[in-house]
Amino acid sequence: MASRSSLTRFRPPLTLVLIALAASVLLVACDDEDDPNSSPTATQGMTSTPTAATTSTPSGGGAGASAYQDAYDGALEMALEEDLGSEVDDAYLATVNIDVRPDGEGLPDGSGIAETGAQVYVAQCATCHGDHGEGNGPGGNGPQLIVEPEVAQDGWQPGEPKVIGNYWPYATTVYDFINRAMPFLTPGTLSPDEVYAVSAFLLAENGVIEASEEMNAETLVQVEMPNRDAFFSCWAEACRPDVESGGGGASAEAGD
Numbered sequence: 001m002a003s004r005s006s007l008t009r010f011r012p013p014l015t016l017v018l019i020a021l022a023a024s025v026l027l028v029a030c031d032d033e034d035d036p037n038s039s040p041t042a043t044q045g046m047t048s049t050p051t052a053a054t055t056s057t058p059s060g061g062g063a064g065a066s067a068y069q070d071a072y073d074g075a076l077e078m079a080l081e082e083d084l085g086s087e088v089d090d091a092y093l094a095t096v097n098i099d100v101r102p103d104g105e106g107l108p109d110g111s112g113i114a115e116t117g118a119q120v121y122v123a124q125c126a127t128c129h130g131d132h133g134e135g136n137g138p139g140g141n142g143p144q145l146i147v148e149p150e151v152a153q154d155g156w157q158p159g160e161p162k163v164i165g166n167y168w169p170y171a172t173t174v175y176d177f178i179n180r181a182m183p184f185l186t187p188g189t190l191s192p193d194e195v196y197a198v199s200a201f202l203l204a205e206n207g208v209i210e211a212s213e214e215m216n217a218e219t220l221v222q223v224e225m226p227n228r229d230a231f232f233s234c235w236a237e238a239c240r241p242d243v244e245s246g247g248g249g250a251s252a253e254a255g256d
């Protein structure tokens with residue numbers, strides 16, 4: 001009886017030893033792959049991409065920037081080893097890099113006024129967004145796009161629908177969204193002139209600009225949206241006086 005019970009007690013440790021052995025073999029294998037000295041050959045021939053990433057890294061990044069670069073280089077190396085994907089050329093990049101920012105960066109050449117935009121709207125948008133931008137047209141459940149100028153002028157108020165005129169903080173986003181996503185079933189088919197024109201039409205109908213104002217890369221940025229000041233960043237000290245800026249957040253205070 002005694003020897004039998006000591007045998008059963010002995011089995012688990014043997015299994016553990018085997019598991020430990022297997023784990024240490026795996027660890028050694030991983031260590032080899034993590035060797036930071038194995039990078040140069042893989043990144044050769046891709047010098048243009050890492051350089052581009054370096055120049056677009058915000059200045060003053062310090063250790064953060066180099067950690068980003070290391071992560072980028074590591075991911076690139078792994079992808080090349082696995083033969084994943086292919087290098088992106090500038091021509092392709094231009095077709096997908098279409099974002100337009102609040103400061104107007106990304107806006108193309110071109111221009112348009114509300115009168116022309118009304119024609120674009122009737123032909124390509126009204127079926128879903130309604131003849132007067134009221135939403136839910138017969139062709140699809142497009143949301144409301146227009147409110148009365150009196151509703152738009154003091155920004156969004158509780159109970160109101162949220163539309164371009166009374167809610168959106170930047171006019172440039174009107175361009176960006178229509179350009180990337182509308183018409184819903186055929187996005188990307190409008191020319192820059194058409195997008196400027198239909199943006200002008202929607203802004204004018206909301207009473208945000210005059211119907212005669214031409215929208216282009218300069219004027220669109222200058223449009224002051226009524227609800228602009230309802231959007232703000234809370235990183236600033238003004239928003240959170242209890243948090244010291246630049247110190248990486250309030251982790252020391254967490255839980256207070």
Ligand code: HEC
Binds near residue numbers: 121129139163177
């Ligand atoms: C086939 C129907 C359809 C057509 C045509 C269409 N839209 Fe839309 N639109 C939609 C739908 C659906 C949404 C909501 C999409 C979402 O929330 O992702 C939308 C959203 C929008 C928004 C965002 C509204 C908001 O406040 O969130 C704008 C602006 C807009 N469309 C403009 C246009 C313009 C300009 C055209 C014509 C050039 C157009 N749409 C044509 C269906 C359509």
